[in-house]
Amino acid sequence: MNKKKEKLKLVPFGIASRIGDTIYINENLKKYSPSLYQAILDHEKSHSSGFELRDITLDLRNSHLKGNKLKYYGFILKNPGTLIEFVPIYRYDGSFVINPLLLLSYLLLFFICMGFVSWIF
Numbered sequence: 001m002n003k004k005k006e007k008l009k010l011v012p013f014g015i016a017s018r019i020g021d022t023i024y025i026n027e028n029l030k031k032y033s034p035s036l037y038q039a040i041l042d043h044e045k046s047h048s049s050g051f052e053l054r055d056i057t058l059d060l061r062n063s064h065l066k067g068n069k070l071k072y073y074g075f076i077l078k079n080p081g082t083l084i085e086f087v088p089i090y091r092y093d094g095s096f097v098i099n100p101l102l103l104l105s106y107l108l109l110f111f112i113c114m115g116f117v118s119w120i121f
């Protein structure tokens with residue numbers, strides 16, 4: 001476990017992400033659902049400050065969201081700005097935010113589509 005104290009920054013978009021020791025979390029989340037806010041905060045705190053294999057398994061399992069899934073999707077529907085969470089790479093606060101899992105999924109999807117297209121023509 002990481003004993004270093006993470007910095008918390010409220011942002012008007014996305015859901016939550018972690019860059020180094022800074023956790024960016026949507027400013028509307030706490031008001032929307034304190035339990036979802038805590039679950040997401042716990043999730044981000046479990047991430048390493050760099051990028052390690054366990055970060056991928058953490059996101060794949062996403063066990064922190066258990067019991068909060070409905071609220072999670074409700075929050076996304078109510079706040080369209082959260083959709084940036086599904087963009088694999090974007091720039092914020094002078095650094096690139098990269099979601100390797102999303103990037104991989106999109107690449108996979110791209111190659112599946114290309115395979116499909118070449119099979120038709």
Ligand SMILES: [Zn+2]
Pocket residue numbers: 043044047058059
């Ligand atoms: Zn995560």
